[in-house]
Amino acid sequence: MATIAAPDIAERPITPVDVSANALYTENRWHDPFAELRRTMPLSYRPDSPFGGYWSAVTYDLVQQIEIDHATFSSAWDRGNITIADGVGEVEFPNFIAQDPPIHTAQRKVIAPAFSPSQMGAREKQVVERCRMLLDALPQGETFDWVEQVSIPMTIGMLLILFDMPYDEWRDIKRWSDWASGVSADNLTDEYRAEFMVQMGAMLARFDRELEDRRAKEPTDDLLSRMIHSEAMGNMSPMERIANIALLIVGGNDTTRNSMSGMVEALDRFPDQLDVLHGDRSLVPNAAQEIIRWQSPVTHMRRTATCDTELAGQRIREGEKIVMWYISANRDENVFEDADRFDVTRKNARRHLGFGAGIHRCVGARLAEIQIGTLITEIVERNWRIVPQAEPTRLASPFLHGFTQMPVRIETRG
Numbered sequence: 001m002a003t004i005a006a007p008d009i010a011e012r013p014i015t016p017v018d019v020s021a022n023a024l025y026t027e028n029r030w031h032d033p034f035a036e037l038r039r040t041m042p043l044s045y046r047p048d049s050p051f052g053g054y055w056s057a058v059t060y061d062l063v064q065q066i067e068i069d070h071a072t073f074s075s076a077w078d079r080g081n082i083t084i085a086d087g088v089g090e091v092e093f094p095n096f097i098a099q100d101p102p103i104h105t106a107q108r109k110v111i112a113p114a115f116s117p118s119q120m121g122a123r124e125k126q127v128v129e130r131c132r133m134l135l136d137a138l139p140q141g142e143t144f145d146w147v148e149q150v151s152i153p154m155t156i157g158m159l160l161i162l163f164d165m166p167y168d169e170w171r172d173i174k175r176w177s178d179w180a181s182g183v184s185a186d187n188l189t190d191e192y193r194a195e196f197m198v199q200m201g202a203m204l205a206r207f208d209r210e211l212e213d214r215r216a217k218e219p220t221d222d223l224l225s226r227m228i229h230s231e232a233m234g235n236m237s238p239m240e241r242i243a244n245i246a247l248l249i250v251g252g253n254d255t256t257r258n259s260m261s262g263m264v265e266a267l268d269r270f271p272d273q274l275d276v277l278h279g280d281r282s283l284v285p286n287a288a289q290e291i292i293r294w295q296s297p298v299t300h301m302r303r304t305a306t307c308d309t310e311l312a313g314q315r316i317r318e319g320e321k322i323v324m325w326y327i328s329a330n331r332d333e334n335v336f337e338d339a340d341r342f343d344v345t346r347k348n349a350r351r352h353l354g355f356g357a358g359i360h361r362c363v364g365a366r367l368a369e370i371q372i373g374t375l376i377t378e379i380v381e382r383n384w385r386i387v388p389q390a391e392p393t394r395l396a397s398p399f400l401h402g403f404t405q406m407p408v409r410i411e412t413r414g
């Protein structure tokens with residue numbers, strides 16, 4: 001992290017509220033601080049936080065501008081990290097989301113074909129099958145946890161299909177995913193770092209067995225086979241293997257999971273929207289996009305300045321971190337009319353930045369849309385209303401915006 005001279009800081013608009021604080025998210029109080037920032041300081045600087053000093057970009061246009069200029073605003077792990085936290089205890093974490101070109105370009109090319117339209121056609125059938133099986137097994141007339149019984153098994157099940165691994169390993173995948181994505185001020189301790197490495201080591205041991213198995217076989221469509229049979233990812237160091245596997249399990253897991261739980265909250269707050277979907281089922285794909293905009297399951301991504309530069313009239317120094325708050329950009333009133341409203345007919349729902357933009361835009365976006373769309377369709381077809389029975393428990397993280405528990409009951413729509 002760059003050391004910033006005092007005169008520099010004196011000239012900067014200072015972020016009045018530390019928007020990296022967990023409490024804003026666990027208590028669902030993030031709306032007002034970001035709305036205020038969008039109105040008064042689209043780019044501001046917070047000199048002190050548990051994660052050190054950081055810039056906050058909060059408007060749609062500014063986030064997009066940073067995303068597109070990857071030469072100035074780097075994702076490279078060795079310049080910092082892709083989250084507000086500077087990696088876990090200086091441990092290198094070289095996955096391809098945390099690389100710039102040319103490494104990023106070469107490794108993304110290995111993974112992207114697994115999400116091509118033809119691959120997605122085949123996956124869609126598996127998603128529908130899994131979704132029906134899960135929903136058929138839900139208790140009727142009883143309270144249950146939507147996160148545990150729907151959002152988690154649905155998304156991890158898909159991930160295990162992509163890896164071509166047995167479903168009964170889902171608990172291990174969930175645990176490793178939670179460790180790999182644990183960005184929180186509470187995690188900046190030596191104990192956390194030590195346990196993090198233990199968990200990542202166990203994950204590597206498990207996946208190395210699978211990778212070696214695939215190496216010995218003819219190439220297939222699954223993600224592990226694609227990796228091991230490629231030039232760009234076939235001979236990675238142990239840390240590169242850990243980091244890339246963690247990327248795939250976090251990328252494909254918490255994000256879609258929290259969209260599926262966010263859907264319940266959105267339809268509960270705006271019950272008329274379920275009626276709209278019943279009236280016109282062709283709106284389902286748009287509704288999936290609107291859920292991602294409204295929920296913004298990835299709260300932010302971070303970049304690091306590769307040189308001294310100017311942005312939105314501010315001087316940014318080489319090495320400083322800039323946090324792009326998607327959660328705020330997706331509520332930008334200049335782009336999304338009545339932005340806090342959940343509206344499945346919203347004309348520009350697809351313009352959301354929940355998947356990012358530019359060269360790192362989410363590679364799994366289409367798969368996420370299919371999974372969320374399938375879940376909505378199945379709920380509509382069953383004529384269900386998913387009714388929360390208590391306030392959900394929200395994730396303590398400024399990085400992933402989601403839920404740990406959501407008690408609900410199924411009711412039939414009247």
Ligand code: HEM
Nearest residue numbers: 097251252255256298354355356357360361362363364368
């Ligand atoms: C609603 C669900 C999802 C959301 C909101 C989401 C969000 C994101 C975001 C914000 C980025 C970074 C974009 C940037 O830096 O500009 C990203 C990248 C990525 N996502 Fe997703 N994601 C979702 C689902 C998935 C799924 C299902 C997978 C795979 C199974 C996946 C795998 C990845 C990967 C591998 C990257 C790195 C791409 C790169 O660096 O080129 N994501 N995602």
